Amino acid sequence: MAKQKKRWGDRFDATLIRDIDPLHWFMPYLYPNRADNEAFVREEFDLTNLEAFLAKKNEGLDHAHRYTIFHAVCAAVVKAVTLRPQMNRFIKGCRIYQRDELSLGFVVKKQFKDNADEGLAFIKFPPETTIDSLHERIMKEIFECRRDDAMDNSTKGMEMFTHLPRWLMRIVIHILHRLDFYGKVPYDLIKADPNYASVFLTNLGSIKLNAGYHHLSNWGTTSVFVIIGEKAVRPVFKPDGSYEMHTMLDVGITLDERIADGYYYAKTVRLIKKLIEQPELLDRPANEEVDY
Numbered sequence: 001m002a003k004q005k006k007r008w009g010d011r012f013d014a015t016l017i018r019d020i021d022p023l024h025w026f027m028p029y030l031y032p033n034r035a036d037n038e039a040f041v042r043e044e045f046d047l048t049n050l051e052a053f054l055a056k057k058n059e060g061l062d063h064a065h066r067y068t069i070f071h072a073v074c075a076a077v078v079k080a081v082t083l084r085p086q087m088n089r090f091i092k093g094c095r096i097y098q099r100d101e102l103s104l105g106f107v108v109k110k111q112f113k114d115n116a117d118e119g120l121a122f123i124k125f126p127p128e129t130t131i132d133s134l135h136e137r138i139m140k141e142i143f144e145c146r147r148d149d150a151m152d153n154s155t156k157g158m159e160m161f162t163h164l165p166r167w168l169m170r171i172v173i174h175i176l177h178r179l180d181f182y183g184k185v186p187y188d189l190i191k192a193d194p195n196y197a198s199v200f201l202t203n204l205g206s207i208k209l210n211a212g213y214h215h216l217s218n219w220g221t222t223s224v225f226v227i228i229g230e231k232a233v234r235p236v237f238k239p240d241g242s243y244e245m246h247t248m249l250d251v252g253i254t255l256d257e258r259i260a261d262g263y264y265y266a267k268t269v270r271l272i273k274k275l276i277e278q279p280e281l282l283d284r285p286a287n288e289e290v291d292y
Contacts, residue, residue, distance in 0.1 A: 011183040013196070014097035014221075017089070027258045028094040034216045034223070039257040042211065043269055045276045047231055047247040053279040057131075067135055069249065070203045073228050074104055074138065075131040075282045076275035077199050081224075082127055082286040084268045088198050089259040090221040093181045096259065097221075102127075105194020105222065106201045108145040119145035122192040127287035131279075180219060195220030205230040211250040223259050227252035249276075267292075 009016040031037050050072055057067040081087045081102055088099045101124050108119040121141045125134060161172060179185045194200050200222045204211060211229025216222065229250040235243040251272075255265055274292045275281050281290055 009095070011092075011097060012187070013101070013183075014090070014099045017096040017098055020096060024096065024258065028091045028096065031258065032094060033218050034091065034256050035218050037256055037258050038216055039255045039262075039265070040213050041253045041255070041265065041269055043251050043253070043273060045249045045251060045273055046236065047249050047276075049277055050279045051247060053282075065139060067131070069205065069231065070201075070228060071131065071135045071138060072276065072279060072282060073226065073251065074201065075129070075134045075286075076272045077201070077226060078102060078104065078125050078129050078134060079275055079282065079286040079290070080268055080271045081198055082129075083289065084264070084271065086260040086264055087224060087268055090223045091256065091258055092183060092221055099198055099221075101198075103197040104199050104201060105197030106203070107194070108142055120192050120194055121145055122194050122197055125286070128285040130285055131282040177219070190220070193220060195222050197222055199224045199226055201226045201228065203228045205249070211252040213252060214254055216254055216256060223256040225254040227254075 007016070009018075027037075047069070050069070054067050054069070054072065061067075085098065088102055090097055090099065103122060103124045105120070105122045108121050121138075123137055123141055125137070161169060164172065176185060176189075190196050195217050202214060202225075205228050208230055211227045214225050214227050216225055229252070231247050231249045233245050234248045236246045236248075237243045253269065257265075271290065271292050274290065
């Protein structure tokens with residue numbers, strides 16, 4: 001997103017929306033908590049074209065560096081939010097803001113074991129992002145998070161407080177929430193916190209779970225949560241009643257309904273669906289328009 005000169009009322013990471021209709025101006029006061037304003041959408045995507053697209057991308061690559069469905073969904077989300085900028089808004093302190101940059105956040109499991117640690121990933125993407133540049137940046141972040149000695153800044157910040165007594169910790173959390181309300185949380189604590197990303201993603205399909213509802217959080221600024229489920233073979237019916245078996249993917253999207261209206265959300269989901277089902281579009285820069 002293009003950065004503008006900061007004015008009174010802007011945040012370090014976003015610009016205050018000043019030209020707004022009365023309904024959307026009032027909503028943050030009437031319904032102040034993000035977790036109380038969730039709209040959940042579940043969509044089914046046909047992976048027939050995407051699987052062929054990924055197979056071509058993965059020719060000559062080793063298993064650890066392969067392109068996956070997760071990368072494709074991330075690329076589709078980046079392109080959709082770039083072209084649909086209201087999806088990159090958030091509400092904090094009863095005000096609506098437009099982010100200066102587009103970012104994705106997700107949790108990285110260091111190993112697929114019960115007692116393995118987790119790391120937090122937070123990556124910013126420029127408007128010219130393609131699936132190739134996105135894949136490169138995500139893989140670099142994942143390898144960094146999975147290093148034995150790696151600890152992201154947000155986890156380091158939380159680790160500092162783990163030795164405080166409970167009564168003091170409650171005071172600290174109260175202060176942090178007040179700072180969060182005014183956008184004044186120390187940057188070192190939140191610069192890798194996925195709860196401050198444009199979109200928080202979770203890949204439940206990687207642990208053999210179906211896509212389902214996931215709540216938003218009142219902490220941070222994330223207004224969109226994307227849940228990627230496990231792919232499955234299902235019948236796809238034609239107008240004449242016949243059918244073919246296709247590989248399908250369920251994706252759940254939880255939205256803060258205050259940042260836009262249902263029509264805007266519907267067009268955004270339709271765009272993501274087109275990008276997944278016509279994946280060659282992901283090779284083009286995120287800011288290149290798509291007819292959908």
